[in-house]
Amino acid sequence: MTTPKALVAGNWKMNGVAANLAEIEKLNDLIAGGGANCDVLICPPFTLIHQSVQAAGERVEIGGQDCHANISGAHTGDVSAAMIKDQGCSYVIVGHSERRTDHGETDEMVSSKADAAQKEELVAIICVGETEAERDAGDALSVVTSQVRGSIPADATADNTVIAYEPVWAIGTGRTPTADDVAEVHAAIRNVLTERFGDAGNSVRILYGGSVKPENARELMSVANVNGALVGGASLKADSFYGIVQAYD
Incomplete structure (x- = not known):
């Protein structure tokens, strides 16, 4: 079984203006000087995608943070997967817990968005994760595996799918689960992926997210x-981001 090449992806969320593009340029320079034994991705806000593609050069890939399920139409304020692809992106995040919570996105909606992204030849990073109450109730594995099953579209392939496990209670809180906790959930996700894709499911990348920083990256x-x-x-x-990338040196 071949271990898939690692991906370290940065989600800028609703942060960043043109002045912050200097950080992408610096990241590109750090990789040029020290290398990166993993794929590196930045997902800036929509307003910075075009400029980020230019700033990133060839060493950093750029992705979107969300997309609409439709290719076009009367959806004021939304952005389609085709628009994201047109700006030079190769990935898009769908189903982040903040979208699920703040915008009421269901597994079905996330699956539709992932399907739209994959039809535009984007890799969909499908986010899943349990709340603190769900973990405390002993439901973490059932919640996460249900989300994985419900959020991967019917026509997805192992090549255009990435799963990101982010325990909701660890995002931005400074709290992280133990290595054993992470291993348990990632193993359960892997089982779902091999059920779904067969042996190819072993090549699907499963990312961990939730208060990842240089100090804990190597262990995680x-x-x-x-x-x-x-x-x-x-x-x-x-x-700090390159410090995480260096976990794969």
Whole structure:
């Protein structure tokens, strides 16, 4: 079984203006000088995608943070997968817990968005994760595996699908689950992926997210079935984000 190449992805969320593009340029320079034994991705806000593609050069890929399920239409304020692809993106995040919570996105909606992204030849990073109440009730595995099953579209392939496990209670809180906790959930996700895709499911990257920082990245990235990270706040500065990338040196 071949271990998939790791992906370290940064989600800038609703942060960043043109002045922050210097951090992407710096990240590109750090990789040029020190290398990266993983794929590196930044997902800036929509307003910065075009400029980010230009700033990133060839060493950093750029993705979107969300897309609409429709290719076009009367959806004021929304952005389609085709628009994201047109700006030079290769990935898009769908189903982030903040979208599920703030915008009431269901597994079905997330699946539709992932399907739209994959039809535009984008890789869909499908986010899943349990709340603190669900974990405390002992439902973490059932919740997460149900989300994985419900959020992967029917026509998805192992090549255009990435799963990002982010325990909701760990996002931006400074709290992280133990390595054993992460291993347990990632193993359960891997089982769902091999059920869905057969042996090819072993090549689907499963990212861990939730208060990932340089200080804990190496331990988390060494856990079985962890094939990279989805990073929030620590991705806003090139130095801290590259410190996470270096977990794969």
